[in-house]
Amino acid sequence: MAKKKLTLFDLDHTLLTGDSDVLWCDFLIRRGILDRAEFSARNADMETRYKAGTVRVREFTEFYVSTLAGRSPEEWEPLRREFLDVEIVPRIPDAARELVEQHLASADLVAMTTATNRYITELTARHLRIEHLIASEPEVVGGRFTGRTSGTLNMREGKVVRLHSWLASRESSIASFEVTAFSDSINDLPLLLAADRPVAVDPDEKLAAWAAEHGQPVLRLR
Known part of the structure; x- marks a missing residue:
C-alpha cells in the first residue's frame, strides 16, 4: 500500500522573495513604530x-518577536493586514x-513550516x-504579546521536533x-534530511553545495 504524501514548505526565500521577519521590521521602521537607530542595523545583522x-x-527568533511586545493581537491586526497586502503578496x-x-x-x-512567528505568517499561509x-x-500574557516566545522554536533542529509533535x-x-x-x-538542513525527497529552492550557497554533493534536486522559482 502506497504511503500518504506530506509536503512541507519553508516560507522565507522559498515561497517568498524575501524574509518575513526582516520585512516586518523594515515595515515598522518606515511606519515610525520602531526606532530606526535602534533596529535597522540589528535587523541587517540578523x-x-x-x-x-x-x-x-x-537570539534570532526573540529579536523579531520583541517587535510585537506591549500590544494585543487585536491592536496589531490592521498593521498585520497592511503588511500582508503591501509587503508580502507582491513578493x-x-x-x-x-x-x-x-x-x-x-x-x-500540506503544511508551511517557518522560523518566523505565527502571528506574522498565518495570514500568508491563509493567502496561499x-x-x-x-x-x-x-x-501572550494578559491578552498582550510579551516579546518572548513560547515552546520549542521552529528553527533548525526545532523544525523536526515541531514536525513530530504536530504529527503526533x-x-x-x-x-x-x-x-x-x-x-x-x-x-533547514535538519528538516530536509528528515524528508524522503528534499528539494533546494533557489538555495543559499551552503545549501546549493550540499545539494550538488548529494545529488539532490534544485528548483528555481524566482
Missing part, C-alpha cells in the same frame, strides 16, 4: 548571520503559487490556501508519509 547559518536560534512569485496549488491538488497533507502552519509561537497531535507519525520538503536555507 539577516546576514541567518543567511550564513551562524545566528543563535533564540510571492507566480511559480511559487503554482507549486503550492499543485501539491494542494495532489498531496494528502495552506491550512496547516508550524511556526515559532509568540507568548494528529495521531500520526512521519513514518506514515512519503515526505517532500522545500527550502532555500542551510538552516
